[in-house]
Amino acid sequence: MRAASRSVDLNLEGIRSGDRRALSRFLTLVENNRDAVAEELAELSPYADDRQIIGVTGPPGSGKSTLIAALTKLYREGGRTVAIVAVDPSSPFTGGALLGDRIRLKALAGDKGVFIRSMASRGSLGGLAWRTQDVVRVLAAAGFDTVIVETVGAGQTEVDIAGLSPTTIVVQAPGAGDDVQANKAGLLEIADILVVNKSDLPGAERAKNALKAMLDLGHPTKAKAGDKPIWVPPIVLTSAIEERGVKDLAECIASHFSYLQKHGLLVAFQATQLRAEFMYRLRETLQGRLFDTFTAEEFAGIITHMVQERIDPQCAVDQLLQKLEFRRRR
Ligand SMILES: Nc1nc2c(ncn2[C@@H]2O[C@H](COP(=O)(O)OP(=O)(O)OP(=O)(O)O)[C@@H](O)[C@H]2O)c(=O)[nH]1
Ligand SMILES: [Mg+2]
Known part of the structure; x- marks a missing residue:
């Protein structure tokens, strides 16, 4: 099964040379069945990455997708290739925004130098940030000069955009008395660049001044x-x-x-990111091994035993790990 899918779907050379079908298929596997493509992903090294990764976040409807489309158009005029990842918090079945994004970005869709990928969180807890990270990594390896990731801010996805992209843009729109949305959502702290979009509407200057006042308050002084x-x-x-x-x-x-x-902050950023990924994968792998070793009933039994015998949870963990060692040696 794996060998067969490898020859059909996992055409890394194709991906590197810009074969879009190969790229799309590979990304689907990365998203749905990472374990099956772990080796290929490892081959697309996360190191020595000179691509520009840009995160775009902000409140719903502030114009992130439209702005990304405009920015992409500008980059294309300068000859840069662009991949766009739209992370949508809603399910692919109900997600109107997903469709909307597609329509808005349709103008770019015929361009060979642009690749657009939508990802839905499908209600899954955790892991989305790392799935997004994998997708970004593949797109960078596929040779796109710039990868832009759009997420909705205000805590609607668990994707920590600031951890994904060395450059984070927070997009605001002027709104009736709502100029401080970014601050409320804690987005100001992660912004490397702040955008007040929809400046054709009234209130943009006021929003800019409000943001500036907040930045002046919160910004670190030289000292x-x-x-x-x-x-x-x-x-x-x-x-x-x-x-x-x-x-x-x-x-x-x-x-x-x-x-x-x-x-040297790009290198430092990458090191921090790789450390975090290492810890996440270590936890996931160890947990996976535990669940492979013990059945759900055994696990429930261990916990019942812990409560009945009034065992301290840390002691119960130590006992469990001892059992695991024992089983491995047998
Ligand atoms: N007046 C005005 N409207 C804009 C501007 N940019 C975007 N819009 C409109 O604002 C609405 C939302 O734009 P999107 O680009 O979908 O915003 P978004 O932040 O990506 O939205 P979500 O992904 O759903 O959170 C659309 O109707 C756009 O046409 C702008 O600069 N000025
Ligand atoms: Mg959008």
């Missing part, structure tokens, strides 16, 4: 930051539908990338 190089998140006004301010945004993204490179 506080010590020797760490300081990046002051710029606030950019855009109108994605009128394609205004997009060039400014692209310039801010380029400056942030240079800043990361100049101070």
